Amino acid sequence: MLQMRPNCECCDRDLAPNGGEARICSFECTFCADCAEARFDGRCPNCGGDLVPRPARPATLLAKFPGSAERVRKPHEACV
Template sequence: MLALRPTCEHCNKALPPDAKDAMICSFECTFCAVCVDQILSNVCPNCAGGLTHRPIRPSRNFVNHNCLEQYPASSEIIHKPVDLKKHKLLLSMLKGLAPEFR
């Protein structure tokens, strides 16, 4: 089950469980859509994978108690701003490869 981390790792913007602009990689690194689009170029700085919209967990029970009430979002903040020089180097190494080819 996804942790639903509460903030963008780069800019520390709040990303509540119902945030439509929360993006994650396959390791659940979490960023806001603005950082993904304008800074990261859809490349996770931690694993070089692509980022996609984080699913929104139902806020209440509809089926089998699979909801925020039963499984709350994480409160652990991971704030580690991206080293932009290193990320630029990573982007140049990937040479625009789409996530499925990395």
């Protein structure tokens, strides 16, 4: 099951677990759509993999399976 991280690890923007703004790679590095495209050209700065839209978790399942509350930030050169 995806962690559904709550923020962009570049700009720290909040990302809803049932929204369409999050982009992830196969390692679940998480970015907002703006950073993924404008700063990283659709490539994960951590692993080089594709950043794709994260699937939304249906609202009916969020109570039982909430997204992660742990915020992740990483010092990417493009985020300074």
